[in-house]
Amino acid sequence: MKLTPKQKKFADEYIKTGNAMQSAITAGYSKEYAKARSSKMSENVGIKSYIEKRMEQIASPNILTAEQILERLTGIVIGEITETVVVATPIGVEKTEKTADFKTQISAMRDIMKRYPNNDKLIEQQIRKLSAEADIAEANAREVTDNGTANEIRVIGFDRRAEEDERS
Incomplete structure (x- = not known):
């Protein structure tokens, strides 16, 4: 054609x-x-x-194959592939290895799922739910102060409201 x-x-x-x-x-x-x-x-x-x-x-030994891409994305999702980050310490800086954060893992999962056109809608919904949970966790992390009191207060306040709602 x-x-x-x-x-x-x-x-x-x-x-x-x-x-x-x-x-x-x-x-x-x-x-x-x-x-x-x-x-x-x-x-x-x-x-x-x-x-x-x-x-x-356009295939070239320098270009990843679809299989290599899927393997790398899977490695990100399951934590086999880490990244080196520099962390400040009281005596200077040090390098450490860390796995991908939730948002990166979810993004990798989405990229994997795109390659399977008949993917299960349940899996899509689960990924959406994980993404929402990651957004909530990220928002909570931003609220935490150095000693963690902001998050504790917020959680306790939430619990009190839930108890008040139950009493009503």
Whole structure:
């Protein structure tokens, strides 16, 4: 199947960005069309075939394969891959290894799930829930002072309100 110039431009942009909607807009499709049809365009047999052929042409030992990317993302999620961070100490600074924070892990999980078009909706919901919990934990961490009293007060205040609600 021969591609139209717009479809070819869409495919080339999609290879660069991985973003179907933005690729469709860049290729010349209207925003409305891109919003409604861009995901279907990337599933089009002709476009898919073109993308696969182009990916083979640009393959290089310096470019990660899909399998390598998935393995690395999985390593981030399960904590096998760590990053070196510099931490201030009373006597100077020291380097330490740490696993990815929740937001980074969730982002990696989302990236993994994108590669499986028939992914389970339950898993998607669980990832959304984890993301919300990570946002809450991050907000709580910002509230904590050096001695931790701000968080303790907030939690105690919350408990009192819950008790008052139960009494009502």
